[in-house]
Amino acid sequence: MSEAPAAEGRAWARPEVHIDRRMVISAAVAVGLILFALLGLPALFGTDWITTFTGVTIYSIVALGFGLLYGRVGLISLGQVALLAIGVWTTTRLSYATSIPFPLLLIIVGAIVMVIGVLVGLTAVRLSGLYLALITLMFAGATQIVLSVIDFPNGGHGFTGHTAVPPLTGLAGVRRPAIATGETGYYRYVVIVTAILFLVALVHVASKPGRAWASIRESEPAALAAGVNITLYKLWAFALASFLTGVAGCLLAALNGVSRAINFQTQDSLTLAATSLIGGIFSLWGAFIAGIFNQLLPFLFQTQWNVDFNFLLVVFGAGLLQVLLTAPGGLIDQFPKDMANLGRLITGKVPVTRQAVCGIGSILALIVGIALLATVTPVVGVIVVILSPVLAVYATS
Amino acid sequence: MTSLLGLSIFGVDWQDLKPFIVTGLAFGGVYALSGVGLVVLYRATGVLNLAFGAIGAAGALIAYYLIMHTGWPHWLAFTICVLTGGVINLLYGMVIGPAFARRDPLVKMMGTLGLALILLGIMNWRAPIGGAFARFLTLPSSPHHYQIAGTSVSLTQIIAIGLAFAITAGVTVFLRVTKLGTAMRALANDREISATLGVPVRRVEAAAWFGSGIVCGMAGLLLPDLLVSLDESALTYLVISSLAAALIGRLRSLWMTLAGGLAVGLLQAVLTPYYRASPISSVSSYRSAAPFVLAIIALLYMNRRRVVAVSRTTY
Numbered sequence: 001m002s003e004a005p006a007a008e009g010r011a012w013a014r015p016e017v018h019i020d021r022r023m024v025i026s027a028a029v030a031v032g033l034i035l036f037a038l039l040g041l042p043a044l045f046g047t048d049w050i051t052t053f054t055g056v057t058i059y060s061i062v063a064l065g066f067g068l069l070y071g072r073v074g075l076i077s078l079g080q081v082a083l084l085a086i087g088v089w090t091t092t093r094l095s096y097a098t099s100i101p102f103p104l105l106l107i108i109v110g111a112i113v114m115v116i117g118v119l120v121g122l123t124a125v126r127l128s129g130l131y132l133a134l135i136t137l138m139f140a141g142a143t144q145i146v147l148s149v150i151d152f153p154n155g156g157h158g159f160t161g162h163t164a165v166p167p168l169t170g171l172a173g174v175r176r177p178a179i180a181t182g183e184t185g186y187y188r189y190v191v192i193v194t195a196i197l198f199l200v201a202l203v204h205v206a207s208k209p210g211r212a213w214a215s216i217r218e219s220e221p222a223a224l225a226a227g228v229n230i231t232l233y234k235l236w237a238f239a240l241a242s243f244l245t246g247v248a249g250c251l252l253a254a255l256n257g258v259s260r261a262i263n264f265q266t267q268d269s270l271t272l273a274a275t276s277l278i279g280g281i282f283s284l285w286g287a288f289i290a291g292i293f294n295q296l297l298p299f300l301f302q303t304q305w306n307v308d309f310n311f312l313l314v315v316f317g318a319g320l321l322q323v324l325l326t327a328p329g330g331l332i333d334q335f336p337k338d339m340a341n342l343g344r345l346i347t348g349k350v351p352v353t354r355q356a357v358c359g360i361g362s363i364l365a366l367i368v369g370i371a372l373l374a375t376v377t378p379v380v381g382v383i384v385v386i387l388s389p390v391l392a393v394y395a396t397s
Numbered sequence: 398m399t400s401l402l403g404l405s406i407f408g409v410d411w412q413d414l415k416p417f418i419v420t421g422l423a424f425g426g427v428y429a430l431s432g433v434g435l436v437v438l439y440r441a442t443g444v445l446n447l448a449f450g451a452i453g454a455a456g457a458l459i460a461y462y463l464i465m466h467t468g469w470p471h472w473l474a475f476t477i478c479v480l481t482g483g484v485i486n487l488l489y490g491m492v493i494g495p496a497f498a499r500r501d502p503l504v505k506m507m508g509t510l511g512l513a514l515i516l517l518g519i520m521n522w523r524a525p526i527g528g529a530f531a532r533f534l535t536l537p538s539s540p541h542h543y544q545i546a547g548t549s550v551s552l553t554q555i556i557a558i559g560l561a562f563a564i565t566a567g568v569t570v571f572l573r574v575t576k577l578g579t580a581m582r583a584l585a586n587d588r589e590i591s592a593t594l595g596v597p598v599r600r601v602e603a604a605a606w607f608g609s610g611i612v613c614g615m616a617g618l619l620l621p622d623l624l625v626s627l628d629e630s631a632l633t634y635l636v637i638s639s640l641a642a643a644l645i646g647r648l649r650s651l652w653m654t655l656a657g658g659l660a661v662g663l664l665q666a667v668l669t670p671y672y673r674a675s676p677i678s679s680v681s682s683y684r685s686a687a688p689f690v691l692a693i694i695a696l697l698y699m700n701r702r703r704v705v706a707v708s709r710t711t712y
Contacts, residue, residue: 076503126700129503130445134640135696141637142689149682266634270510277507310525313518321511324504325496378522386515393496 037191042184052299054187054255057194060291061248063276064201064284065241071281072205073237074217075124076133079140081272083120083242085147085264087113087249092259093153093161095174102177102254106193110246117242118235125231128220140269144261152259173257190251197244198284205284209236271316278319280330289332293319297370305374314382315370321389322362325396331363338363358395362388415548417666420623423554425662426561427619428688431635432642432654433565434612437572439648440585441605442494445506446486448513450636452610453617454629455516456481458524460618461534461627471537475618482614483607485516490606495599498588513633520629532627539622557619564612565655577604638662641692647699657695661688 037057042050062084069075090109094100100108120139124132153161180189204210212233215223224230253259275293280286293316301307319331327334338360344350345360365388373381431449439445446452460478463469489512497505524532538552572578580601583591592598620635621627638661645657668684 123697127696129501130506131696131700133503133506134445134644135693137637138641138689138692138696142686142693145683145686145689266637267630271514273507274510274514308522310518310521313514313521315518317511317514317516317518319511320514321493321508324500324508324511325493382519382522389493389511393493396496 034191034195038188042187047183048299048303050183050187051255052296054183054190055252055295055299056288056291057187057190058248058251058255058291059272059294060287061194061197061244061251062272063279063290063294064198064287065244065248066273066276067279067281067284067287067290068201068205068244069237069241070276071286072210072217073213073234075121075128075234075237076273077120077136077238077241078133078269078273079120079136079143080241080245081264081269082140082143082266083113083117083245084249084252085143085261086116087246088253088256088259088264089147089152089249090246091250091253092174095253096153096155096161102175106247106250109250110243113246113249114239114243117238117245121235121238121242124234124238137266137269140266144264144266147261147264151261154258174253174259176254186255190255193247193251197247198287201240201244202284204240209233209240213237271313274316274320277323278316278330280332280334282329283332286330286332289330301374307374307378311373311378311382311385315366315373315385318369318385318388319366322366322392325389325392326359326362334363355395358391362391362395365391412547414667415546417669418663419548419550419554421663421666422659423557423623423662424666425659426557426559427616427623427658428635428639428642428661429561429655429658430557430564430612430619431616431639432646432658433561433568433651434609434616435639435643436646436648436651436654437568437581437612438605438609439643441581442490442584442602443502443505443588444490444494444497444509445502445640445643445648446609447506447509447636448489448516449609449613449616449639450633451513451516451520451629452482452485452613453620454520454627454632455485455617456614457534457617457621457627457632458520458629461532461621462524464534475536478618479611479614482612482617483610486610486613487603487607491603494602494606513636517629517633524629526628526630532621533625534618534621534627536618536622553619553622557623560615560619561655561658564615565651569651577601581605637692638665638688641688641695644692644695644699647695657691661691664691 037053041053045053062080065083066077066080069077087109090112091105094105094108120136123135127135150160151162154163155161157163176186177189180186205213212223212228215226215228216230216233220230256263272290272294275290276287278293279288279290297312297315298309301312302309323330323334341350341356342360345352345356350356365384369381369385369388371381372384431453435446435449456478459481460474463474463477464471489509493508493512497508536553536556538556541552542549543552543555544550572582580591580596581604583594583596584598584601584605588598616639617632620632624631639658641661642654642658645660646652646654664687665684668681668687
């Protein structure tokens with residue numbers, strides 16, 4: 001009896017659970033999409049597409065980690081791809097050294113990367129905002145250097161497991177789970193693991209840690225005053241995000257088979273941050289959009305449309321500026337809103353203002369620009385894409 | 398290996414170390430120069446410019462094409478390179494900058510990351526790296542060599558070190574003596590109060606963007622020469638080494654930034670000859686990580702007394 005008032009006194013204690021229509025629809029859409037991803041996509045697309053979709057799924061886990069940290073707790077980490085690379089490295093090393101079954105390997109690598117992530121996150125207890133972004137960026141830079149020196153294991157001996165002349169066992173690469181060795185089978189395996197990880201993230205966000213994170217994000221002094229253990233919950237967020245990234249690294253290692261240091265650059269940590277923000281950091285769905293931007297668009301540009309891959313950097317840069325200026329919730333949040341606004345403008349339900357037109361124009365410029373890059377001349381596409389942040393400025397002023 | 402003096406440091410002869418000290422100081426000079434540019438802009442506008450390297454690279458590429466394809470005189474191409482830095486920075490600061498004015502420093506920095514990606518994408522598209530030959534942007538000062546303390550030093554290296562000191566001293570005096578400099582210091586202290594007191598905020602910020610951009614252009618001109626080849630991706634990410642210098646200066650002190658830049662460059666270069674068997678040979682291959690490690694130490698030291706991070710995150 002005496003415990004009840006204490007619980008009530010805490011602002012962030014468990015609220016009543018409401019299950020409204022939106023949640024039901026959201027869950028139904030999620031289940032439908034997972035079923036479509038498992039059964040529909042493999043029937044519709046060839047092997048190279050399926051491998052790309054596996055990449056999209058894996059990178060959406062990494063984006064989820066970034067989104068949890070920045071969107072939920074307000075902690076920015078520019079070193080997520082470095083953590084991913086550590087996950088890939090650890091998986092490769094363990095795969096050559098042991099014969100641990102794959103599901104167990106997922107958890108072990110997740111745990112190891114979690115420990116490293118928490119060590120990086122320890123700095124976050126004191127640093128925030130700009131300084132945290134910088135220290136994680138420096139961590140990413142240092143990791144890249146170390147990785148380029150020691151390289152990925154290829155079946156050699158010693159701690160690094162790398163030899164100049166790899167033994168024949170090294171050519172086989174990281175093994176995949178026994179039940180999913182083919183491209184389609186492995187793709188389905190990855191989708192299921194990803195669904196479980198998103199569920200884990202959802203449970204966190206919807207329960208006590210999620211509320212603690214929200215209070216820290218809104219105001220640290222207020223959270224402290226309300227009795228939130230800031231150190232614990234910040235480290236918890238880093239632990240969760242790093243665990244997710246570690247598991248993603250394990251999945252990626254088995255997808256690649258043989259990984260190369262050149263595929264994990266500091267630049268990739270920065271583009272991951274950009275695409276995560278473009279997708280949307282407040283919604284778990286945003287992580288999927290980020291995965292698509294990060295993996296599917298390069299595939300489409302390079303192998304399907306035969307367009308220079310570097311245009312994507314322009315798209316990421318313009319998209320990042322656009323999102324930072326007008327759409328903090330990312331495309332997943334802003335695109336439906338802007339389309340609804342467009343409908344209202346056309347039907348005359350709301351007056352035509354400069355802000356409204358520029359806001360809608362800004363998001364359309366980004367999407368139309370990508371289409372123009374692929375179909376018409378690249379120059380026009382680049383100009384339209386760059387117009388996006390400029391319009392965004394006029395939408396806010 | 399043993400010289401007549403017999404002075405050797407961790408197994409490497411002092412005479413062999415000298416050229417690396419010179420190279421290190423020259424690189425350090427450019428890091429310091431860029432660091433000072435970053436700090437001045439950060440203090441005046443609150444923007445930590447991640448596009449610093451990309452802007453410098455853009456200027457260098459333009460200079461390269463002017464020299465190779467139009468046959469313009471070198472001095473004109475170099476002037477245009479330096480001005481390009483100023484103009485791109487100014488355009489960003491005037492078009493996009495004001496929209497970020499009231500946002501968190503973190504969001505401002507992420508905005509410049511957007512600019513960096515756009516510039517890098519356009520540069521990689523118009524001037525792809527690789528191919529048959531590397532690009533060289535050699536300054537006319539490079540063939541001139543002098544013997545200083547028993548080692549050969551090129552005029553470009555002397556310019557890099559000298560310019561770092563000159564810019565640091567010049568900016569310090571400028572901030573202290575001139576009206577514009579005083580206004581910049583006022584903005585650094587408090588933007589709102591400065592505006593109330595009649596400081597023309599936009600104009601002062603524009604000056605900071607332009608001045609910082611000019612320094613970008615200078616770094617963009619010096620680095621390809623010191624690095625031997627002109628590679629826009631490498632230049633873009635060299636901003637991280639300059640950030641290390643700025644962080645050692647606590648994003649505040651220009652002279653500490655200068656010292657930080659020189660230290661970063663020196664540490665990176667001096668470890669180079671240790672790849673041969675010596676007690677610290679294993680460290681040598683990780684020498685490129687020196688800027689990051691120094692920056693991490695500087696960041697942790699800067700914030701050693703903070704207990705709670707009190708800034709509210711705004712998106």
